[in-house]
Structures are given as structure tokens and as C-alpha cells.
Amino acid sequence: MAQRIDGRQIAEDVVAQVKERATKLIADKNIQPGLAVIIVGVDPASQVYVASKSKKAKECGFKSVQHTLPADTSEADLLALIANLNADKSIHGILVQLPLPGHIDSGRVIQTIAPEKDVDGFHFVNVGKLVTGETETAFVPCTPAGSMILIERVRGKDLSGLTAVVVGRSNIVGKPMASLLLGANCTVTVAHSRTKDLPAVCRTADILVAAVGRPEMVKGDWVKPGATVIDVGINRISTPDGKTRLVGDVDFAEAEKVAGAITPVPGGVGPMTIALLMANTLVSAYLAAGLERPR
Ligand code: NDP
Numbered sequence: 001m002a003q004r005i006d007g008r009q010i011a012e013d014v015v016a017q018v019k020e021r022a023t024k025l026i027a028d029k030n031i032q033p034g035l036a037v038i039i040v041g042v043d044p045a046s047q048v049y050v051a052s053k054s055k056k057a058k059e060c061g062f063k064s065v066q067h068t069l070p071a072d073t074s075e076a077d078l079l080a081l082i083a084n085l086n087a088d089k090s091i092h093g094i095l096v097q098l099p100l101p102g103h104i105d106s107g108r109v110i111q112t113i114a115p116e117k118d119v120d121g122f123h124f125v126n127v128g129k130l131v132t133g134e135t136e137t138a139f140v141p142c143t144p145a146g147s148m149i150l151i152e153r154v155r156g157k158d159l160s161g162l163t164a165v166v167v168g169r170s171n172i173v174g175k176p177m178a179s180l181l182l183g184a185n186c187t188v189t190v191a192h193s194r195t196k197d198l199p200a201v202c203r204t205a206d207i208l209v210a211a212v213g214r215p216e217m218v219k220g221d222w223v224k225p226g227a228t229v230i231d232v233g234i235n236r237i238s239t240p241d242g243k244t245r246l247v248g249d250v251d252f253a254e255a256e257k258v259a260g261a262i263t264p265v266p267g268g269v270g271p272m273t274i275a276l277l278m279a280n281t282l283v284s285a286y287l288a289a290g291l292e293r294p295r
Contacts, residue, residue: 002229002259005150011271014149015060018278021294022061025285033285034063034091035119035277040078040104041071046097053095053274060278063090075104079112086114092288093119093281116287119280121145122172130179136293139280143211144177146272147230148184151207154228154261160185163204167191167218167249168211173232177209198222208259210249220254229255229262232269 026032035057039050050066057064067081078096085094094117100106110118115125121139129138151159164186168174178190191201202208202222210218211232223229233249248265256262263269283293 002256003154003261004256005154005230005261005263005268007146007150007263007268007271010150010153011146011275014146014272014275015056015278018275018282019060021282022285025282025289026061029289029291031285031289032061032063032090033093033281034065034088035093035095035281036065036067036085036088036091037095037097038067038069038078038081039097040069040073041101043099046099050097053277056274056278057281060282062278062281065091071101073101073104075108078104078109082109082112086112086117089288091117092284093117093277095120095277115139117284119277119284121176121280127171127176130176130183133183135183137287139284140180141172141176142276142280143173143232143269143273144180145280146276147177147209147232147269148180149276150230150263150269150272151228155207159207162186162206163189164207164209165189165191165202165205166209166211167195167198167202168209168213168232170211173211174209177211177232181207181209212249214249215247216249216251218250218255220251220258223255223258225258226260227258229259230269231263231265234265234270 022033037050037053054064054066085091094113096109110122115123118126118139121141126139130140164181166174166178169190169192178188181188199222203224205227207228209230215235215237231248231250235247236244237247238244246266
């Protein structure tokens with residue numbers, strides 16, 4: 001049976017370290033990391049995410065500001081708020097919760113965030129830095145960055161020569177995940193909806209990352225024996241008793257019989273995403289203070 005990768009515990013470790021470093025930054029330099037989270041509209045899932053991000057920021061000792069804007073907020077007003085936060089020295093990270101209402105151009109909003117405060121890592125400057133290997137000053141998107149920590153916990157820091165397959169090519173998960181694995185000297189294949197014989201491609205993977213959004217799509221016989229399986233997917237499915245439950249993109253019951261290590265859903269990648277948001281905000285505060293990125 002595969003080792004279960006305990007994302008909750010590892011995320012707690014990350015948050016504890018962030019908190020310790022934030023406390024020291026405040027004591028030594030009188031700089032309190034600040035995170036501003038913006039939500040437009042009342043989407044219940046987004047509200048839950050935003051509330052947990054703000055709460056975690058407070059837990060870390062950060063200044064935590066939440067801007068809750070009505071669904072009919074104009075794009076101009078949202079851009080003006082971002083411009084104010086860009087200029088606010090007490091704010092080191094700005095996060096705009098996606099999706100935004102249809103009348104707002106998400107791309108324009110993301111590109112308005114100052115790259116040095118773009119703790120989600122979606123700005124073209126940060127995307128470019130990741131792809132070109134300028135990781136000292138880059139902000140890497142939180143979900144793939146967190147997944148990378150989970151992989152390193154199992155495989156160690158040296159991933160050289162391992163074969164990695166990333167299923168999914170979104171800008172927020174699949175592509176940055178592939179860039180990180182490539183940067184770590186893996187041989188990387190990015191699979192997607194047009195990939196031929198996906199099971200055979202997946203079976204080549206020493207490290208298999210599923211970021212698809214299809215419940216339990218990756219079956220046990222798609223997994224190479226001993227592989228490290230990172231399940232990014234979060235899907236809510238109905239159960240026969242009329243309730244619902246969360247499952248990943250991997251058929252966990254099947255895959256855990258074959259894999260060497262595997263993340264559960266929930267309790268795997270999910271908690272890492274928010275932990276890495278805190279870590280990115282801390283990094284931003286360090287860099288703004290002219291300090292080196294903490295390791
Ligand atoms: P997207 O919908 O943006 O991307 C999905 C990708 O999967 C696309 O590249 C698509 O291919 C590919 N795909 C879809 N169907 C298939 C298929 N049958 N075979 C192979 N590839 C397929 O999703 P995200 O990247 O945003 O999210 C993926 C999953 O991760 C979701 O379940 C989401 O909820 C979850 N997630 C979890 C997070 C966390 O914190 N744990 C954070 C972010 C996302 P194509 O490009 O060809 O259409």
C-alpha cells in the first residue's frame with residue numbers, strides 16, 4: 001500500500017515556519033507582512049476560500065485586509081482599488097479571488113497587480129520568471145508550488161532524471177507545475193484532453209500529477225508501480241445515500257494499491273495551496289525590505 005502524503009500536516013509545518021519568520025521580521029525590522037484579498041460578488045465557494053485565506057493570514061501574524069465588493073462593481077473601480085493597494089507600503093500581497101463576474105476582464109485585473117505583490121503568481125512577469133528559471137524573485141502559483149513541496153518530501157530534493165507526467169495544462173496548475181518539474185531536472189510530459197492513449201502516457205511517470213477536474217479519472221492501472229501520485233483535483237460527487245463527498249482526479253482506492261506515495265483528497269494538495277499563499281506573502285515582505293528570499 002502506498003504511503004499517504006499528509007498535506008494537512010506538511011501545510012501546518014509550512015505555516016508554522018511562516019509565522020515564526022513573520023514574528024522575527026516584525027521584531028527585527030518592524031515590518032509586518034500584509035495581505036489584501038479582494039472578492040467581488042457573493043459566490044459561496046469563493047467566500048469560503050477568501051475567509052479561510054484572511055483567517056490564515058491573521059494566524060501567521062500578518063496584517064490581513066479583506067475587500068468585499070458588490071457583484072456589480074465596475075472594472076474601473078476594481079482596477080482603482082488595485083492601484084491603491086499597489087501603492088500601499090503596508091500591503092505585500094494582493095490576491096483577487098477568481099472567478100470574477102462576467103463584465104470584468106480577469107486578465108486585465110491580474111495584469112494590473114504589481115508583479116512584486118502578485119502572490120498568486122499569475123502576472124506575466126512572474127510567469128516569465130518561472131519559465132526562464134528566475135526563481136529567486138518569482139512568485140510561483142501556490143498550488144503547484146505546494147505540490148512540489150509534497151513531491152520533495154517523498155522523493156527528496158534531487159528529482160534529476162525522473163520522468164514526470166502532468167495531466168492538465170491550465171495556467172494556474174498544469175503549466176506552472178510542468179515548469180517547476182522541468183526546473184528540477186525531471187523529464188516532463190504535459191498531457192491534456194487531446195493526448196492519445198493517456199493511460200499509457202501516465203504509466204511512464206515516476207511522478208504523476210493529475211490536475212484535470214474529472215472525478216477519479218486516473219485509474220489504478222494508469223499508475224506505474226512505486227510512482228508518486230499528486231492529486232490536485234477537487235470534485236464534489238453525489239453518493240448513493242443522497243449526500244455528497246469530495247474526490248480527486250485519481251481513483252484513490254485503486255491507485256493507492258500501486259503507487260509508492262499518494263495524496264488523499266481532501267487533506268493532500270488543498271491545504272498546501274493556502275500555506276503557500278502565506279509563504280509567498282512572507283517572501284514579498286522580505287524582498288520589499290531588501291532581504292534575501294528566506295529558504
Ligand atoms: P482547468 O479546467 O483549467 O484545466 C483542466 C485541464 O485538464 C485542461 O488542460 C484539460 O485539457 C485537461 N483535461 C480535461 N479533460 C481531460 C481528459 N479527459 N483527459 C486529459 N486531460 C483532460 O482546471 P484547473 O487546472 O484549474 O484545475 C484542475 C483541478 O484541480 C480541478 O479539479 C480544480 O478544482 C482543482 N484545483 C485544486 C486546487 C487546490 O488547491 N487543490 C487549486 C486549483 C485547482 P485541455 O486543455 O485540452 O482542455
